[in-house]
Amino acid sequence: MHSTATFLIEFGAIILGLGLLGRFAGRFQFSPIPLYLLAGLAFGEGGLLSLGASEEFVAIGAEIGVILLLLMLGLEYTATDLVTNLKTQYPAGLVDMVLNALPGAAMALLLGWGPVAAVVLAGVTWISSSGVIAKVLNDLGRVGNRETPVVLSILVLEDLSMAVYLPIITALLAGSGLAAGSVTLAIALGVAGLVLFLAVRYGRHISRFVSHQDPEKLLLVVLGLTLLVAGIAQQLQVSAAVGAFLVGIALSGEVAEGAHHLLSPLRDLFAAVFFVFFGLHTDPAEIPPVLLPALALAVVTALSKIATGYWAARRAGVSVNGRWRAGGTLVARGEFSIVIAGLAVTSGIEPRLGPLATAYVLILVIVGPLTARYTQPVALALTRATARRRAAGTGDAAGSAAPDAPSAERLEADPVERS
16 A cells, blocks of 8 residues: 555655646747656556556546636637537538548558448547547647637537447447437437537526635636546536536636636646646557557548648638647647547457557647647648749749749748637
């Protein structure tokens, strides 16, 4: 049995290490998420040193981290914004599902894993990481950008679709009959719809109930309400992240602003713990045998996510810069992918599915913050290079560069477009 002193030493070392890694990333102006993940990988299963005393607390902290990340995203938008975005962006959700779920299903079938594993791997490659993307948007200062509502709409559609998808794969993995699977699905849909209805219809009353002049009491009520709703949602087979997001949507005005200010430090702390926890539970020895299929799948679905974001932002009237930023932001996979793969591993349908999903998510959770930052600059550089090649090919730089130059200039002139 571990002593309290051992727990304090381990957890204190984790927090101190995260702080130092965050300072290092801030000095070079990039997201600390990849460093948090690599730190967890180094000190987890099969790593340099395994943690024991603080593991259970870190696991709980990781769950709270995801909940707070989604709550803070919800606080940025009202219920009206949510409904409007869902109505206007549902075609983007369909495109997202087709472009990103099919590669996973195809890979499982090519590896001979069968149709049930194909449905599972389709979910792993389909769903972007709301937690990682929320942190990236905050780190890069893009919460107010014009393309951000498009990104959030796709994430919300994905998260809400989990209310349908998770009961389906749970029934498939358990071999349940049609009746049992239908009951589970009906409960999940009913709960998700009820929470959304309450957020839209009674958001003002909820805000009035939560509001208080004392910051301490406001913090306790908002945090308690969020954890309560998230827990109930999780118990009823609906994502806890969806519940937390909808609590944020339900709060508005001064309550939302005050809660955002008070909860920001807690979000940063527990979000960092979440990324470390993810790495702690990955054995590096399991990655090499499935690295090539995971790399191939990561490349294909990174490009398909960029295409999804670009198309959705273009449809919403966002500038070319914003389209590339939206696409690059959506690349990261994370918490939902691991949850889906974990269900499959527990059922024992395919022993290689877990390591493949882990390697795939690790690749994209590290690459995702980089694509969010550099997709638009790379697109700008390629546009310039294309314009120069066209000018050189015609031998009339003055004449042929003129039509192409404005597009490159427009790309460069609008690096940050805010709503």
